[in-house]
Amino acid sequence: MMNKKGNILIGQSGGPTPVINASLAGVLSEVRKVSQIGRVYGMKQGIEGALKGELLDLTDEPAGLMDRLMYTPASVLGSCRHQLTKDEEYERLLALFAEYDIRYFVYIGGNDSMDTCHKISHLTRERGYEMQAIGVPKTIDNDLPETDHCPGYGSAARFVALSTVESGRDLEAMQTFEDVAIFEIMGRHTGWLVGSSVLGKRCDADAPHLIYMPEGVFDEEQFLQDVKSVHDRLGYVYVALSEGVRDRGGEFIGARDARVDAFGHTAISFGTGPGVYLCNLLAARLGLKARCNRPGTIQRSMASVASSTDAEEAFMVGRESIRLFADGISDVMVTLDRAPGPRYECRAGQIPLERVANVEKFLPPDFINERGNGVTQAFIDYAMPLIGDPIPDYARLGEGQ
């Protein structure tokens, strides 16, 4: 049962996704059914706004907002990348909670955000302030542990799968003019998203032909051999390349003008990534004409090609947070638990926040092929249900004969 009458505070944090607002819709629609919860507040720009006392009162937002949140990309509350470190910040948050009588706290985010949520949960318990805190997962990187997958991933994967096979057709058509296309894909440490580039591929001619994930070592000489081998066979090569590929020494291939963000992450997204560098390498070493596609934030915001499965699950995990409050539960992250068997089915579960905070889930070895330049059928079986409707079966001449 629910612990205490009071108000709720909701935040969105970290890099947005096409469906993070669907999770907010899930929270907001379920909150309306719970009499113990009075006013509904949103943090403006996540915990940063909370620290500045910038709350949005969502209590009287019209019911019609929920429907529109289901297809609205990015974080309507605003987001941030802020890690709580200073004692003074904790004091400010406690004062804010007391001032607004916040007894329920939902933080929708990725690894760092789950850490923030756990810290806040720990803080309130330690200080005897009665409040339940629940983390709701989101990340296009799909790298949160203890959940089958993360809301946001399926939609970004759908964009990557569609745009790979579609722009692959472009390269195939232009093969007498261009040789190689490199699609530089997000995911600094894990290959979940770059791997999804394969999900629209139906035959050898279809893109991608090579996939490089950050889990392995990126060896330039092997890369050149791989590209040459495919080019000799097909006459063109489509490469799906993680922005986070590193050399044997652990240095990012695209780290030329890297800057460092607040968490000490090397923010390779801001400079020139590895794609353009490798295009130039291909020209210099193999004489091949290569082009880099680098959609950047488009790949994590293109709601118009969102996965319907992903949107539904994002709503479900948001709604679940309120149901867990009703059961008196706190300090957990909502998870997606996949039922065993061939038919895809996922239910909401839970896991203590301390088990997920700051932990990254990497592609398991059996999802990566032996040469480290592609994914296995096991990966495809895992990821395919997450992208929603099947990728269209595009025409090829001669197929019907």
Next chain:
Amino acid sequence: MMNKKGNILIGQSGGPTPVINASLAGVLSEVRKVSQIGRVYGMKQGIEGALKGELLDLTDEPAGLMDRLMYTPASVLGSCRHQLTKDEEYERLLALFAEYDIRYFVYIGGNDSMDTCHKISHLTRERGYEMQAIGVPKTIDNDLPETDHCPGYGSAARFVALSTVESGRDLEAMQTFEDVAIFEIMGRHTGWLVGSSVLGKRCDADAPHLIYMPEGVFDEEQFLQDVKSVHDRLGYVYVALSEGVRDRGGEFIGARDARVDAFGHTAISFGTGPGVYLCNLLAARLGLKARCNRPGTIQRSMASVASSTDAEEAFMVGRESIRLFADGISDVMVTLDRAPGPRYECRAGQIPLERVANVEKFLPPDFINERGNGVTQAFIDYAMPLIGDPIPDYARLGEGQ
């Protein structure tokens, strides 16, 4: 009436579009109704394949192919960028036409391709070889003259409009972490596509805030002032930037980056474009954190967000080529003629190929705002009907109150 019994040869040429195969479907479906036309051949890789004698026999392709061509991106026949210059090439084409009894010739392409089509038409007439030749327009650049617009443009414009407003929400959400996003958009000489970035914008907060077209002079100091002014007002700035912006001396801004020249590349699509260069400029001069989105060929191939209007019109202009043959017409390009009045309606028309070959249509001055950093309502009125279904009305908090 149709001149002669014989066979037809069809080619696709130049950069692909999401709907160039819909034009092929229009040709193929209408050909089946015409008894004078016997076998149906396609050029493999455009005129390059024809020069090598590489023809595909499409006569027995199943009727179901048409439906799938309607949503299949890029050129299923293969494309090329080849300009006819040598006498020997003309002789080879004439021999090919005679060998395969080609009496009907359809070339689907942009400016250069219309020139090729016109040259071939001229050649056959001059040499007394009876053959009708018709050009079918396609280009995402929308820069063919004498037609209201070009098939392919509406779909690329739809992708640009959707991804601008959607990734604009991403920037808005992340404004405490990032300041500027630059979306580098295709169209080396004309601003039709970069201008379409505005078509999903509903309020000042929505992207884009600044649009730079290749028709004007790109002045770095004005750019810095423009960005600073928007940043002071909103706290974030989304810039839609043509890949083809040039300085007062006519030099491409994208050619300024030292890295472009590192391996001796001059084609701006293949190196680092102006976007990354300007991100670095913003960091150096204004201390702003800027990111470049550069989807490259994805913007001209993403059939999954194609404009339905565009796909229908692409089919229509393909079909029209065969109807013009039946009327004994040759040496023309099919056009799209917009009916006057507020209700959007377009019909197929025709224009002599000599009037379109190698001519580029630029944005008229009344489509560009006075400062040269945005488009006018006249442009919006022109372009909006071409992108098909309306761009979704994404949620904003507080709107329903």
